[in-house]
Amino acid sequence: MTLAVHSPVAGTTIPLGEVPDPVFAQAMVGPGVAVRPEGGRADAVAPIDGTVATLHPHAFVVAADDGRAVLVHLGIDTVKQQGEGFSLHVVQGESVRAGQPVVSWDPDAVTAAGYSPVVPVIALDATDGTLTAPGPGAAVSAGDELFTWSG
Amino acid sequence: MADDRPEKILAALGGADNVLDIEGCITRLRCELEDGSVVDEAALKKAGAHGVVRAGDVVQVIVGPEADTIASDIQDLM
Numbered sequence: 001m002t003l004a005v006h007s008p009v010a011g012t013t014i015p016l017g018e019v020p021d022p023v024f025a026q027a028m029v030g031p032g033v034a035v036r037p038e039g040g041r042a043d044a045v046a047p048i049d050g051t052v053a054t055l056h057p058h059a060f061v062v063a064a065d066d067g068r069a070v071l072v073h074l075g076i077d078t079v080k081q082q083g084e085g086f087s088l089h090v091v092q093g094e095s096v097r098a099g100q101p102v103v104s105w106d107p108d109a110v111t112a113a114g115y116s117p118v119v120p121v122i123a124l125d126a127t128d129g130t131l132t133a134p135g136p137g138a139a140v141s142a143g144d145e146l147f148t149w150s151g
Numbered sequence: 152m153a154d155d156r157p158e159k160i161l162a163a164l165g166g167a168d169n170v171l172d173i174e175g176c177i178t179r180l181r182c183e184l185e186d187g188s189v190v191d192e193a194a195l196k197k198a199g200a201h202g203v204v205r206a207g208d209v210v211q212v213i214v215g216p217e218a219d220t221i222a223s224d225i226q227d228l229m
Contacts, residue, residue, distance in 0.1 A: 028202040028213045029178040054219060059177045061216060069216060071177060079176050124178075124216050 006098045007146040008044040008072045009119050011037040013138045016120060021076045024120040032122035033133045033147050040108045043101035044074055045142050047121055052094050057086035060102055071122040075110040085109050099143040123149050157224035159198035165189040167229040175222030180212040
C-alpha cells in the first residue's frame with residue numbers, strides 16, 4: 001500500500017543530502033525529504049496517521065498501523081536546546097491523524113540560537129526506491145503531501 | 152531472544168569507565184567519552200550500528216529508532 005507522507009511544516013523542500021548532519025545527509029536511518037521552514041512560531045504536524053512512537057521536544061516518530069514509521073526532526077542539533085521553545089501537544093503512545101499538531105516551535109528562534117532549522121522527514125528503514133518525492137525547491141504548507149512511500 | 156546490543160556497544164565504546172555520558176536521541180546514541188580514540192568502530196557496526204560519527208571525544212552511534220531503549224539499557228549496565 002502506498003503511504004502518503006505529509007509535510008510537518010511550511011517551507012521549501014531541499015534534498016536530504018543538503019542537511020547539515022551526516023546521519024540524515026547520508027540517509028543512515030532511511031531516505032526522505034527535508035524542508036527548510038519558513039515563518040515564525042508554528043505547529044509541526046503529524047506526517048501520517050498512526051501512533052506517536054517516540055516523542056522529544058525537538059523530534060518525534062509516528063508509526064503507522066502496518067509498522068512503517070516516519071521521523072520528523074525539528075532543526076539540526078536542536079537536542080541541545082533541551083526543549084526550550086518547544087511545546088508538546090500530544091503524549092507518547094497517542095493516536096494522531098496526519099495534519100494534527102504535535103509540537104509547536106519557532107524556526108526563527110532556532111536560527112537565532114545558531115542552529116539550522118531544517119526539518120528532515122525520514123521514512124525509517126525504508127528501502128531505496130520506495131519513495132516518490134517532488135524535486136527540491138517545491139513550496140509546501142504544513143499538511144501538504146511531501147512524498148509517497150510504497151511498500 | 153535477549154538483546155545483546157547494549158552490552159556489545161558499551162564494550163566497543165571502551166567500557167563503562169570510558170563513558171562519561173550516553174543519551175538516546177531518536178535514532179542515535181550520543182556518547183561523551185573519556186577517550187574517543189579507543190572506540191572500536193568495526194565492533195559497533197557488528198553490533199548493529201548503521202554508522203558512527205566521531206568528533207573527538209563525542210561519538211554518535213547510529214542505531215535506528217530503538218536508540219532511546221538501547222541508551223537506557225546501556226545506562227543500566229553502567
